[in-house]
Ligand SMILES: Nc1ncnc2c1ncn2[C@@H]1O[C@H](COP(=O)(O)OP(=O)(O)OP(=O)(O)O)[C@@H](O)[C@H]1O
């Protein structure tokens with residue numbers, strides 16, 4: 001029976017105590033399946049591929065695997081393959097010797113070596129450039145790596161957990177991912193469901209994130225049952241990260257009371273300067289010029305996803321494109337600048353919708 005059904009309709013939802021260790025919460029069958037799989041494969045030395053949309057808990061799953069493995073006392077090293085510039089990726093993974101390239105002032109151990117005896121988490125593995133995929137495959141096959149500038153292979157012993165939000169078979173079909181590497185990484189696959197497919201877990205998760213928000217802010221947090229009902233209807237493109245951020249935001253804006261509006265209606269940037277309309281499903285549609293409407297909607301996606309990077313993944317567009325759209329839209333009229341010949345500063349264009357400095361910075 002749902003804890004909600006045993007309470008008066010308007011009684012606040014009781015909070016769970018925050019879970020101290022890395023634990024994937026959720027009681028829906030898909031989550032039970034994922035946890036069972038994690039427990040089963042944790043003691044093994046083989047590669048595990050964790051798949052799921054952004055914010056579904058892939059890194060948390062990797063940490064659970066490490067914590068439940070015999071390697072738990074050795075390092076857990078996480079590398080985001082999508083965030084390393086291509087020319088540094090090889091050195092980041094395999095290390096380099098002093099003088100191997102300009103700027104290599106001293107020897108550096110790569111992630112494989114730093115994770116010796118422990119777990120190497122290769123996040124967004126689908127973003128690795130193809131030449132490096134070949135070298136990664138070799139490292140997995142023979143258990144050695146060749147640091148950049150070295151002549152001798154180095155023995156490595158790291159258990160590999162890889163994660164991706166992409167559909168790897170499609171990437172293989174498009175020639176962007178090596179099929180043999182996918183087979184090597186996906187010896188065991190753990191699939192994490194999106195939040196919209198596990199709405200039965202929403203109440204538990206909101207209570208958990210509210211307890212975290214209470215601990216982080218020091219303000220007692222209560223959750224209106226209507227907020228749970230609204231969260232169940234919401235789409236949550238940023239999945240658990242989106243929900244976690246939304247609970248924190250709603251708690252702070254509501255002086256500790258998480259309401260349905262606070263949880264689901266808006267992103268962190270006020271769109272109050274618009275004459276908003278409410279669309280289907282309670283979605284707030286900002287009014288204004290097309291460009292400013294587009295930006296307001298994108299800002300909501302960023303808010304739910306938790307970062308520009310995650311939002312770009314949700315929208316499946318390059319991060320730089322999203323950053324540029326958020327800062328200013330070329331379609332939007334710009335003021336004339338006094339100094340001729342100067343490049344226009346996008347962030348300087350007046351906007352009814354102030355862009356946080358963080359967003360402006362990304363666009364440049
Ligand atoms: N099942 C869960 N129970 C409790 N917290 C969770 C769960 N899944 C995810 N979280 C929390 O949600 C946030 C996002 O999780 P995580 O970083 O593991 O997602 P991810 O799939 O790696 O995201 P991305 O693809 O964007 O890197 C973290 O704060 C994590 O602790």
Ligand SMILES: [Mg+2]
Nearest residue numbers: 055058059123
């Ligand atoms: Mg992650």
